[in-house]
Amino acid sequence: MKQYFTGFFAAFFLSASAFLFMGAQNKNLEDIMVNSIMILIPGGTFSMGGRGEQANADEFPSHTVKVDSFFMDAHEVSNRQFNSFVKNTGYITVAERKIEWEKMKRDLPPGTHRPADDILQPGSVVFKSTDGPVTLSDETQWWAWTIGANWKQPEGPSSSIKDRMDHPVVHVSWDDAVAYAQWAGKRLPTEAEWEWAARGGLDNPIYPWGNVPPVRSAGKANFWQGQFPYENTVKDGFYGTAPVMSYIPNGYGLYDMAGNVWEWCSDLYHYESYLIDAKNEVCNNPTGPATSLDPNEPHMPKRVMRGGSFLCNDSYCSGYRVSRRMRSSQDTGLNHTGFRCVKTAM
Template identity: 55%
Template structure:
């Protein structure tokens, strides 16, 4: 599937990712170490290896969060915050890299991804671009995400909302409109890699046991804002009680127990794993460093291979999408460029995976 058809598949993916909360226990005792290395772009935190229970443990999670299962992970370094526009710009300057959203495609390439007999696409479908959040000004059905997502020609990491926008003043906000391929390219340049889904959840829990969120069990709306999420009635009424109407500068909220920022909210984050809705039932007991299924499968869109994204975004709320729970999962195609999707990197402590 090309990114120009992602608009349709995202309608299903976004709905599947949104639901009620869940609890998942984790068994961890060690404390993370913060270091200024091993690179200079984004300070990394040493996450000490251990075992934890991955997935939801009550009836309020989504189906793909079950069954809860024990996983072991080795120690690894993780970026303390999401990769920023400033950091991604350094990568592009150094390499001349052109992102997926900045590349137009040919009619032949697009037709090859469509079912046989499909009519030829409109020329606008061949333009470079990405999905942009275009909220209505009135209440709409929450089972129709086409009400607030639009494909915009010219949207890219440098122009997140389209040609009339830029990232001036947002240098320290997380980069968005980057595909899984783009994230992989950045990670390789930085001498890192994308986290596995197991590593991501282990790190997001911050050493806590039996807690729903990176900060514990306290409700998102209790006390001071804990993450950059949707405050009003989604998607038409966005209050700014947390101070932000879109993305926020990284490190705007308190870190979790491992001193990692924005493991809930701000932007969804790519991980390395392919997505299989039933993968948790296939994982071996006490699996060590699971890297996801060999082949992806989304029963709601079986023809497309998708990758997992984690952490929720500024568009999530208790009313619509509780993606900021540590066990919550979402998925999308690797070509996807979205206004609320970014990434962070990890690095193995040993000389193993990169």
């Protein structure tokens, strides 16, 4: 959380205790919700990376990747599941912790001034729709640092997850996601595992459901319909997050591999990592680069996120494409960021 906070200063001032392993057939939705069923994803070889005019530079070049079989959570970790983790461990998320300025400033450009004490308070970054069209290159127009925002209070102190226990947990940093995964006896997926799973057994699809564009794919995913970031027609039924499993699963039986919330992967982000991987004839079970580099914020190490969110729109990020990459610093959490876990198949 704090790291996105630091990004703002840079811009403004310079369960699960049991596992039920099963394949993609014969899944009972209630069991998935209660017991965090994991789906067996068969191993395979594929061409990882982007294609088409929507693909970003960091999605190229496509390169051959092989992944072994693994188990993946059928859905994103829910508030109910994360609450069980917190109750059992007493864990405090990054967004709830006291901000340590001396630690924070190490990830800021040199010379960044210390904000006032009334701003340096625990919180997170929350989406705020604008009053009309804005320049999409300036994200600070629709993101607002909100004191008191965290996984229990997604929009700030006046909000609650009381009626959203089956929605994906949000405002979780990469560090928070790793802590949960370790408690549950799992881990975060590698970027390669995530993309392979998102394809659902299809041959080089653009989206988890195939190649039909989202605007013509009713009931496929939770994303922003209308004009981002000021007009959402809510044709998918939800303005913000949707309960996990609200939309159809992909071919492997995985829900919300597009839209709803961005999902943390284990990999460090490097904008040229695919160029490095492409030098190999086949990349076997890649785990990401050894170092992180985002040329837009070279001082700030980042981790990969995948899958898009309820805020994705073709005019802005098209994050629901299976090859789309996003990055954020590992102690950042926002109200469109969550995760799911995997487990190595023995």
